[in-house]
Amino acid sequence: MDTDDLTPAEARVRRAFPRGEAVDFRTTDGEDPADGAGWGPERTVRATVLQSLLLTGPQRDGETASLSLAGARVTGPLELQYATVDHPVRLRHCHFDEAPRLYAGRLRELNLSESVLPGLIAHALRVDGVLRLTRARFDGMVRLGGAEVTGSLYLESTRIHAAEAEGPVLQLNQAVLGADLWAPGLSTRGQTRLTGASVSGTLNLRDAVLDAPDSVALDGQNLVVGSGVSAPCLRARGRLDLRGARISGTLDLLHASLSRPGGTALRASSSVIGELWLRGGDRIEGALNLRRSQIDILTLAPQKLPDEVYLSDLSYTALAPHEPAEKRLPMLERDGDGYVPYAYEQLAAAYRRTGDDAAARRIQLAKQRRHRRTLPWYGRAWGLLQDAAVGYGFRPLRAGGWLLSLLAVGSVTYGLHRPRPLKPAESPDFHPVFYTLDLLLPVVSFGQENAFAPRGWYQTLSYVLIITGWVLATTVVAGVTRSVSRQ
Known part of the structure; x- marks a missing residue:
């Protein structure tokens, strides 16, 4: 790197790098990085300068070099494809003119919190630590398909609104996270893809807003979560697709708003789930599909159910809360697969396990009456x-x-x-x-x-x-x- 070509702002960043010192160009605490396109040369840094520091920057004995920058405008593409970066990268409250390109790179830590970016291209990225995108705002696609993060991925209150995106706006398909996917308050406009992803800890989507009304809001087919999915008060417009998911703990959808009129609002078919909580909040708009799933404890409020459900071969050990059989039977009458004898047997068995034999008999009687409608006149x-x-x-x-x-x-x-x-x-x-x-x-x-x-x-x-x-x-x-x- 030719130091004579550096601007004063870039020279300041270069001097701080080998000592691991933070450089903060912000003039006030409340300034908005979305206005960064108008920031002048006194706080503008070229992406090529940052790239050179990360790959061949100076180091001092006894010091831990790191790139810690806040309140800067980053111009040009930050190109780190296939690169190995041994220094922490912290670019907070920054404004990026172009999407960073980190395809198949390997980093110790990446922090882009509170920054504004036109997108992020980081397929097959490996982070030996944590990846922080907390409260970042993206106007384009965030591509993290196949990424591997040994720690947690933080997307708390992150906004991803890609108006002209062709495909999912947040791609985490086949990603492997060694700890949590922490995304309370996440807001996406377009599909979020988690197909085949593996989260060793907790997937937190509390108060998240996933907006894809004409498509799939969350594609989590074959998702594996080691702990549980916490999504109370989630608002999803579009299908929530968890077909084939494996969730060891709880799938918490308390007070969640699920809406896809004319289609399937929640598909959790062929899944294995420890506990499924569906109660509180608005009634589901769209069909509920739990075919062939295995659920230990199903917490399902009758008033939460939509007009169309699919329960063929669904098995569960316990059903909560305890309601009179008359409130549970309409669920079986709404089954889009028609008369499903096994669904009646499952419901009767759940009441029998609680000692309510009278309710179990009412369900068995309802099963015979439903079966009668399928017979010839005699x-x-x-x-x-x-x-x-x-x-x-x-x-x-x-x-x-x-x-x-x-x-x-x-x-x-x-x-x-x-x-x-x-x-x-x-x-x-x-x-x-x-x-x-x-x-x-x-x-x-x-x-x-x-x-x-x-x-x-x-x-x-x-x-x-x-x-x-x-x-x-x-x-x-x-x-x-x-x-x-x-x-």
């Missing part, structure tokens, strides 16, 4: 009969009520109009109650039915009692069989 007719008689075996006392009612009708009728004996000399004494029981019970015999023969309308009544007794017996046996098989 199957539906038989199902209606079983439902009315004993509630498909889940209302066994109903059969007792029917039997007592028919027993009363038969006993009174035949008590007032005794049937004639077939063999008067050999017939036992007539007893209307036991005669009616003989007609109703298909197996038990008290010797009355074969000894007496009613006539006319009373004979027709005896046929009705016999047929009704067989129907009740069949439905009771079917219900008991189902109960035994469930146990």
